[in-house]
Structure formats: structure tokens, C-alpha cells
Amino acid sequence: MTAPPTGPNPTGLLPDSYDGTQQVAVYVSPEYAQYARLIFKVSHNLGANVAVCLMAVTAGSHQCIDGFPVLNDFLKLAGIDPTQAQLLDGRGGNPVDRVTPRVIDQLLHYWQGTPDATRFRLAQPILGVDGLLADVCAGSATCPGKGKVWAKTGAVAGLDALNNRLAAGAMTIGGYLDAGHGCLHTFYLAVNGASAPSTDINGIIDIGNDLARIAGLLQEQAEARNGA
Known part of the structure; x- marks a missing residue:
């Protein structure tokens, strides 16, 4: 392989017999709950950061920073005062990241009142x-x-x-x-x-x-x- 890893994709150079419809492989992502389980079990920090980006996608944005308003709304829905936490990433490693013990306790109680209580705990x-x-x-x-x-x-x-x-x-x-x-x-x-x-x-x-x-x-x- 001598082609550069990035750059234009000159499809016109493909053989004439290739119509572009032959599927050679397919990847189906697991449901997000399985990915969240991985994040929890081994502290997959990259996955925790990506979670915020995925929240942004639900709001129609490709900018990860737009995931934080989604998270803010979730905390309010859970009955938690979002001003009792500070975050600039998903993994909790930024110097600005802070959270009170009360918020953690409230989050744990919130999940126990949801249909996913057992799944969340076992994750x-x-x-x-x-x-x-x-x-x-x-x-x-x-x-x-x-x-x-x-x-x-x-x-x-x-x-x-x-x-x-x-x-x-x-x-x-x-x-x-x-x-x-x-x-x-x-x-x-x-x-x-x-x-x-x-x-x-x-x-x-x-x-x-x-x-x-x-x-x-x-x-x-x-x-x-x-x-x-």
C-alpha cells in the first residue's frame, strides 16, 4: 500500500467492473449500555469523554462542548442542582472538575428509581x-x-x-x-x-x-x- 492515509478518494481510478455496491464487511456497534459498562468497569476515560460528545450529537451538534447543556438538563430532571458540580470533561480529570458528595448520593438514588436500576448497579x-x-x-x-x-x-x-x-x-x-x-x-x-x-x-x-x-x-x- 503506497496511498497516503488521508486525502482525496479518486474513485475514478477504480476498475470499470467495480460498481461500489459489494459489501465486504459490516460493523454493528453494541448498545450504549454495553459501552457504559466498559467505561465503569475499567475506568475507560476516553469513553467517558466521548460520552459528552455523544450527548452533543443528541442535541444536533458535532461540537463536544454542546454536550454539557444536555448533561445540565439531565441533572435538573434528576432533581439535582447542577451548580453543585463543575465539569469540563467526562472523565473528571480536568483541574476545574469538582463535585460534592451530595451530588454523588443524589445520582445514585436517582438511578435506583429508574427501570435501569439493576443494569446500572451491575455495570x-x-x-x-x-x-x-x-x-x-x-x-x-x-x-x-x-x-x-x-x-x-x-x-x-x-x-x-x-x-x-x-x-x-x-x-x-x-x-x-x-x-x-x-x-x-x-x-x-x-x-x-x-x-x-x-x-x-x-x-x-x-x-x-x-x-x-x-x-x-x-x-x-x-x-x-x-x-x-
């Missing part, structure tokens, strides 16, 4: 089972909350060059706890301004795993209090 990583929470209990004899915590994690971390270590601007986890007898509790945990002892990324991962383990302990406590 989250499951403690000790899959996604980013699969290995939280690796090497542990016991795993509090295993299979009974559905939660999305979040991390903003970078190099602290002054002290030659990694710093976590924010480490978060939020979702649902199985409190027994069919009861679900929402929760949200966050750590701000933490740091790892070195530049080893495992130090940052340990902070996130600690939060997940706390979520597991909360699940056990909620279940015990509910007499399950």
Missing part, C-alpha cells in the same frame, strides 16, 4: 469480583463485602517532583452496599491530598484499595445491623 465494578475492584482482596484470607459492593472508583494523581513521590489529589469510591433483605445503601468515600512514599504506582493503588476495603467493612456493618 459498576464489584468488590473482589471484577473490574477495578477485582484484586482488592488478593492475598487476603477474608474479604469483607466481597460480591456485595458495587462501586465506581476515581483517581487524580501525579508526580510530586519536590519530594520524588506520587501525590493523589483525590481518590474516591462511591456506589451501593448490599444491606441484606433486598435493601441497598448508597455510600461515597474520598481522600484528598494523600501521597505515596515513592514514585511506585503501587502506593497510589494501595490508597484506592484501602478505600475499597473500608467500603467492604461498611457493607458488613450495614448487613449486620439489618439482621441479615
Whole structure:
């Protein structure tokens, strides 16, 4: 192949016998719920950003920035004050991105009142089972909350060059706890301004795993209090 990857498409150079109607392959995208599941399970940040662009498409625009009014309208529909959040992307990694714990709790409650409640919950990583929470209990004899915590994690971390270590601007986890007898509790945990002892990324991962383990302990406590 010597043709440039971009540029004009000179169809007139095709053989005369080619009429352009022969289909050699077709790709059908999965429903968006499956793509959202991927975003949640492994924190597919590119997909999270693309989600805002897809919102723009629903408003008839090809400009990703036009997805934010759509998101603003959704928050209002869900009974959430959009001024309690700040966003300039879909993944939550921009310096302007902020959200209050109350907004997270309200979002989690909103989804539980929709027909997609179960699908939304199961799309989250499951403690000790899959996604980013699969290995939280690796090497542990016991795993509090295993299979009974559905939660999305979040991390903003970078190099602290002054002290030659990694710093976590924010480490978060939020979702649902199985409190027994069919009861679900929402929760949200966050750590701000933490740091790892070195530049080893495992130090940052340990902070996130600690939060997940706390979520597991909360699940056990909620279940015990509910007499399950």
C-alpha cells in the first residue's frame, strides 16, 4: 500500500467492473449500555469523554462542548442542582472538575428509581469480583463485602517532583452496599491530598484499595445491623 492515509478518494481510478455496491464487511456497534459498562468497569476515560460528545450529537451538534447543556438538563430532571458540580470533561480529570458528595448520593438514588436500576448497579465494578475492584482482596484470607459492593472508583494523581513521590489529589469510591433483605445503601468515600512514599504506582493503588476495603467493612456493618 503506497496511498497516503488521508486525502482525496479518486474513485475514478477504480476498475470499470467495480460498481461500489459489494459489501465486504459490516460493523454493528453494541448498545450504549454495553459501552457504559466498559467505561465503569475499567475506568475507560476516553469513553467517558466521548460520552459528552455523544450527548452533543443528541442535541444536533458535532461540537463536544454542546454536550454539557444536555448533561445540565439531565441533572435538573434528576432533581439535582447542577451548580453543585463543575465539569469540563467526562472523565473528571480536568483541574476545574469538582463535585460534592451530595451530588454523588443524589445520582445514585436517582438511578435506583429508574427501570435501569439493576443494569446500572451491575455495570459498576464489584468488590473482589471484577473490574477495578477485582484484586482488592488478593492475598487476603477474608474479604469483607466481597460480591456485595458495587462501586465506581476515581483517581487524580501525579508526580510530586519536590519530594520524588506520587501525590493523589483525590481518590474516591462511591456506589451501593448490599444491606441484606433486598435493601441497598448508597455510600461515597474520598481522600484528598494523600501521597505515596515513592514514585511506585503501587502506593497510589494501595490508597484506592484501602478505600475499597473500608467500603467492604461498611457493607458488613450495614448487613449486620439489618439482621441479615
